[in-house]
Amino acid sequence: MDLRYSKEDLAFRDEVRAFLAEHLPEEISSAVRSGGELTKATMEDWHAILNTRGWLATIWPKEFGGPGWSPVQKHIFEEECCRAYAPRIVPFGLNMLGPVLIKFGSKEQQDHYLPRILDGTDWWCQGYSEPGAGSDLASLKTRAERDGDEWVINGQKTWTTLGQHADWIFCLCRTDPDVKQQAGISFILVDMATPGIEVRPIKLIEGGHEVNEVFFTDVRVPIGNLVGEENKGWTIAKFLLTHERTGIAGVGFSMQALEEVKAIARKTMRGGKPLIEDPLFAARIAQAEIDLEAMKITNLRMLFKAQEQGAPGPETSLLKIKGTVINQELKDLARRALGPAAAPFPGHVSEGNLMFGPADTEHNAGRYFNNRKTSIFGGSNEIQRNIVTKTMLEL
Amino acid sequence: MDLRYSKEDLAFRDEVRAFLAEHLPEEISSAVRSGGELTKATMEDWHAILNTRGWLATIWPKEFGGPGWSPVQKHIFEEECCRAYAPRIVPFGLNMLGPVLIKFGSKEQQDHYLPRILDGTDWWCQGYSEPGAGSDLASLKTRAERDGDEWVINGQKTWTTLGQHADWIFCLCRTDPDVKQQAGISFILVDMATPGIEVRPIKLIEGGHEVNEVFFTDVRVPIGNLVGEENKGWTIAKFLLTHERTGIAGVGFSMQALEEVKAIARKTMRGGKPLIEDPLFAARIAQAEIDLEAMKITNLRMLFKAQEQGAPGPETSLLKIKGTVINQELKDLARRALGPAAAPFPGHVSEGNLMFGPADTEHNAGRYFNNRKTSIFGGSNEIQRNIVTKTMLEL
């Protein structure tokens, strides 16, 4: 039993920390810190910086351009990126499609698409969810019918994150309507510039635009855009669902959130004293901090297990459940700490016109509301509990 | 909208209060206050005092010896009894069998049994639950077979509260094994002195003896001990389940518990100050007190509705759920406030040998554990939620 990083891991941490200190531009980290939406350019700039260092495709094998890190190294990298307020890596090409192509794609597909993901030529988005098929992917309805050398796709995808920036979308489509449930689904790549595709923004609760609906009307793509076997798309979907869940607890982001709550509570006055001296509020922080300290270790325990066993187990569902609960609690505390200062709609009141509380907190209430999504998407916490019930409790 | 009692109700309250001040013996109220088990004699003495005043069978109609109170008057009576730390009326004869006989019993049964309940000749207990049939009464297995002029009963009942004191038991027995579920059950009265009955105590979590198992081996009782129609016992069981649920929120008992928590927290020292000045503990009390204040009104709202409509609605399930949660929270706070002083087993340390905290708190931890039963019995809180789901949410 030893909770410390090895000497090698500590050296690696220092290397990452030094790299971030030198190469993460201040305007990018402040954009992250402010909590507003990042521009496409900001995300692309950051990807390019990481790619120059060879640290962009963190989970790809070395032979495809990944850094060849151990799970612990990946964890350290993510931890340090959070610590430095670096942007999250946009996952659709790098952490989702990349591994799929590496495992299921043809040599031609790998050679063509992977370098374009790395150098930023292609921005990918994900076509999984449909209206009526959220956590229940097996009931999806988007059809891809074969017509000569082409797939003809009709249907609708939704919750397509950052689809407004995307050049390509990878889709689960029904290719055999006569078989049941998961069978008869295929994994197909679609150029967003193909005629018949329409992207409509979905405005979220806090007013932001990060997800979209994507409509397909007689969209024709080459047969060769199929990844893996026809009608075996479910295998790929499952692979993606269980793949790479070590960061799922969001510990780094919760540490940012905790730091922010404390900073706000030190600046905010209540009853003539800083809010952080109010025992009831301090108790709320302390309880969340304790939960988070425990989660750090739970996360490392699962990471260690994944490293020992080669694959994450069903325990990652526990990380998802508790990780989102802790993060949401911290976002609630930030909004709560600001009190009335959290009321203005972002952009309405800022240092430019009238000083209203700490200016870097204008997105606070918005982030609280936006973050409610984390316990819903990627398999809602209810679905995660169902998974644990079956796999760990065997009920 | 008027939350105040009417002039008449206030006069009634004063009458009850005066009666209790004069006739509730101090040794009885201190026994209640101490929280230990009451003796049979104590309960019988108190019943006799109430009976002399005509206030024992609070829910019986006047013609059968009840006081003829309105729901509000019954509520006021219960409220005042709690306020004065009077014992609870033992409900099995008075609040359960009595109303059943009045509604379903023959003239002979009423004439014979009701006066004996009032004057304390017969102590009744309840034979409903069986091992394997808790909240799910329909699956009960105790058989009553007709043999000439007698029922021959075989089977086992459990959770028979105060059965160790009982002269009689009213039982649900299966009289037709060939029909399904609720059909084929009958309601039968059994003299506990009948050969073939064995009562075995069940020791509870805190060490107390208030419930029992009752075993029936070829127990023979007269045919005339059937109440209502043969095979229609389920109608009676349902009547009892929905009958007289106005006190179900336990508001009076929670008010006692709140008072006790505050008293303990004023006496207990933490960090050199009374515990009640500790903001975290005070916050726990305050939250429970607010919930209880709300529950008082929720209770009155349901009472008012019952009075207007003549019968309590499914909302009483909400009273049960929240009422038990509040009461259990308050019992938790009392134990928590005592800290290590709650550790000794009741009777081990008392003023007689070594002063250990307030002597009237020795049953505190025990009561916390014992009270976990309230969210289980009488239809567990899970069953109550199922009821509300069906009746109020229609899901």
Next chain:
Amino acid sequence: MDFNLTEDRQMLADTLTRFLGEKYPVEHRIKVAYEAPYHDPALWDQLVELGVLYALAPEEAGGMGGSGFDISVVFEALGKALCPEPVLGALMSSRILAAAGADQEALLTGATKYAVGITEIDAPYELDQIATVATAKGDGFTLSGRKSTVYGGQVADVVLVAAKHGDGLAVFAVNVNDVNVTGYGMMDGGGAAEVLLDDTLATLVLADAAAALKDAVNAGIVALCAEAVGAMDVTHATTVDYLKQRKQFGIPIGKFQVLQHRAVDMLTEIEQARSITIKAAAELGGVDASRYASMAKNMIGRAARLVAEESIQMHGGIAMTWEYAVSHYAKRLIMLDAQLGDTDYHLSQVMKGYAA
């Protein structure tokens, strides 16, 4: 004991609910609540015509109501419709003007829109921390300080400002033309303003105003609690409805026991919130008004968070969208915690009695 509304109040509730249901569908609310002036001036006029403001003021002040139950009836209906009209400011102003014995015809007829300036950025909830200060100047006064989140301030004609005056608090009327007012929209819709007072001319409305301010706050709390109860009712009903319609794995998700029990727990808390709001309304104006107002606001804060968060969660993605009404109900339910004292502040107020 009687939990029925009087006939008059029942009629007011029915009229208002029907009116808002017809004239103010949620799509319209979402549209007007987030664009300047952050309310619907035409609707405001119609509400005034319906007599909503008269219902909030007692007869001696020229109104026709003014009790806790009048307030709760009006605001519960407003809450059901998620109405962002600046009624709260009118209510609180009306009570202050009544305490001052000042004429309030202009308020009640809707001719003049009033808002109250109590909150400050460093004294969001506590009257005794107010830093805005009044200075005598000639026959009148000037005020200096900053009032934050003055609800309805973006369209007010007059702001009643609480300021230190000698050893106590007084209330002054400030004409918006004399002062720096920055209006803005809010996260949950509706508008507010920052009011910057810099030797601003002001008229004394009430000296020794601490009790009147406390009463106005208590009345405002009853209003907010009733608004929340109305909004929670709609949110819960919409959620239960969704559970019946939405299918997953081939069956309505309302058949999943986990969601059933959570819907029951929401209902339980809503009924508890309704009860404590009734109690606070009954006690308004009495000696225990502040105590029960604190209890109500604390419980509302807890219940509203539960209802908002659970409704979103149980809907899944759809309630995360701007287009779906529940997202706006949820925002209102969450954000009203920071008006007139939040969950923890009011819990502390209840605790204050214990030490004695």
Next chain:
Amino acid sequence: MDFNLTEDRQMLADTLTRFLGEKYPVEHRIKVAYEAPYHDPALWDQLVELGVLYALAPEEAGGMGGSGFDISVVFEALGKALCPEPVLGALMSSRILAAAGADQEALLTGATKYAVGITEIDAPYELDQIATVATAKGDGFTLSGRKSTVYGGQVADVVLVAAKHGDGLAVFAVNVNDVNVTGYGMMDGGGAAEVLLDDTLATLVLADAAAALKDAVNAGIVALCAEAVGAMDVTHATTVDYLKQRKQFGIPIGKFQVLQHRAVDMLTEIEQARSITIKAAAELGGVDASRYASMAKNMIGRAARLVAEESIQMHGGIAMTWEYAVSHYAKRLIMLDAQLGDTDYHLSQVMKGYAA
């Protein structure tokens, strides 16, 4: 980073768990834990023979372990078996004796049973509120005061008593023959004693003992947390097992989704509790030991209450009975909150760092 136990510790864990599983079935535990002397002297001897006490002391004190992980391995096994043997007092005494550089062979061989007297009725958790006072008398000292719930005190030979001495705290050894000791059984089984000191002769063990006492408390907290983790594991497993077997309305109650999700939530909290206990064990003896001990004890307090209450509720009536093991696990899980600082006390300790 390595979350595997060393081979030695794994062997100790396995041996101890197997031993207790064989020699100490729960029926036996229930029998001995509630009747004087509130433990099983034969079992105590066997535990000592197995080397349990040596595992708790470092080599320089004559032991073979003594790290946080040694402690947690031992107490997790004891917790699984709900073992009421007075090992906690031995552990805490051992650390104090080690800090004093005193010989502890008699402790480690089991020849002398030690208990610690820290808790007082008006200072249940706070070292700085201890009122028991030491007075120099001739070559030695006398003590006056009252120590409460001295765990294992009902069978101790020596009690190490924390008392005020000059400006600080010191630890004194008191022979039970010299003092008024009232032993008793506890609600959750096992025994303790009230120790009444009235000019009682005592031997100075360690002056300036504040740091050593704090370390002993931190070690005790690691022990209690590990004990709770062991007990929670068994309680949860028993509950899940019951859900599989018990039928209601014709199907195993484990098919009810509500109970499934609640069982998952319990599991989540147990894993979190295990994690923070590992952290506290790792930090024991270091500069952050008190901080992480407080975090662990707070989280254990919350998790243990959840597990105890939910297990009883999900079992229905059966877990309310003395005969059924879960009732005793639940009692232990609840009652250990009041040992060495409860949930709120330790939360406050964590908060103390914030104001700075």
